[in-house]
Amino acid sequence: MGNTLKDYSFSFYAEDKPVKGYLLVITESPPDYVKWRLWLNNFSLTKEFKPNLSYVTDERKELHFHIFDVTHLLAKGKNELTVNYNSARPLTIRLANATMIVRSDGFFTRYSLRAGLLQLKPGEAMELKSMGRSYLVVRSNSRGKVKISNGKSQEDMLELGHECEEIDAEGDFVRILNSNEGQRTVTQILLHYSYASQTPRLDFDLIPELSGNNLQIRIVNKGDVDIERLTLIVMLNGVTVGFRTLNDLSRGGETECVIQIPAKKGLIYIRSVGMRAGLRKIVEKELKRETA
Known part of the structure; x- marks a missing residue:
């Protein structure tokens, strides 16, 4: 600016x-x-x-x-x-x-939010403790490389520059290594958020039934919490023929909707997305229509 x-x-x-x-x-x-x-x-x-x-x-x-x-x-x-x-x-x-x-009911999160400047010279490394998941923002004073690892399965080599880069990592710690031996490239760690979440099970089922040109879909909440919002898309032979949005389906509850479809033979594809506080669950069903 x-x-x-x-x-x-x-x-x-x-x-x-x-x-x-x-x-x-x-x-x-x-x-x-x-x-x-x-x-x-x-x-x-x-x-x-x-x-x-x-x-x-x-x-x-x-x-x-x-x-x-x-x-x-x-x-x-x-x-x-x-x-x-x-x-x-x-x-x-x-x-x-x-x-x-x-x-949100049923969700629990512990978190640590840290901001500041931590600089690593070439060859230097730093281990940051984590509650289970880490979100970091890093950059460099010039073009260079940094190695990110958690001591187990994750090990990535990233190219850095003046722009900030976001890193998501799992594990009890995250290790950042400035891999620019013999250069004056400095790695800067600006942000480290660490968190552990306990999330409930979000789950539901679709039970479709075709009667003539009416497609009746029963939705049953099988999860641990209420579903705040649920979308339904119905396609016939790859063409969208119906869309619905439903709100507030209680735990253990059920609801239904009816969607009219064209009088054509073919494959009926139903895709539904249930949402609650950032969680998403996708359920898909197919029906084959033999006669129009």
């Missing part, structure tokens, strides 16, 4: 109203403080503010971490973040990250 680009915006979505929400914006700029403005859902968080964390990098620039509790500003559905900057001095948005915590 600078002379030509004055605004930077991005949208993110919440499936429900979050009970807690955090916003992290990482900026990079020349030394000395650079002023800019931040808006969330048309609400100005601040006009002039100092970062929570600041670091001087080897590139003669400053990396700033701005952390906000935005629980009261987040809404169910679409949320929009806008950075406004009006200066000739360059400002780079390295990362904009929204973390939202939603309450």
Whole structure:
């Protein structure tokens, strides 16, 4: 951002109203403080503010971490973040990250959220403890490679550059190795989220029955929790002939719908997606229609 680009915006979505929400914006700029403005859902968080964390990098620039509790500003559905900057001095948005915590019956999550700057010189490695799953954001001061491993099945070699890269890893720890021996390439770890979740079983069944041109579909919830939303798509010989959206199917409950289909022979394909708090279950069924 600078002379030509004055605004930077991005949208993110919440499936429900979050009970807690955090916003992290990482900026990079020349030394000395650079002023800019931040808006969330048309609400100005601040006009002039100092970062929570600041670091001087080897590139003669400053990396700033701005952390906000935005629980009261987040809404169910679409949320929009806008950075406004009006200066000739360059400002780079390295990362904009929204973390939202939603309450849902049957779900339990332990988590650790850490942000800051951890730099690895060529040949250096760091092991970060994990609760079971890790989400990391890493970058490099120049083109280079980094090896990610968990001591068991996962071992990946990634190409890094100035742009931030996201990493998902499983295991009790995650090990990051700067694999650029003999170079001045520095690996930067900016974010490490670790979490462990206990999720209920989301499951349902489709029982279709064809009578003339009417396709009756019975949906039975066989899972541990209510299904918040369920979509049905019906296709005949590869062409979509029906679509339904159903809401709030209780645990152990059932419902049904009727979809009219054309009077044609062929293969009837039914695809349904059930959803609950980020979980998804897909069920597919087929019927062969011999006569029209």
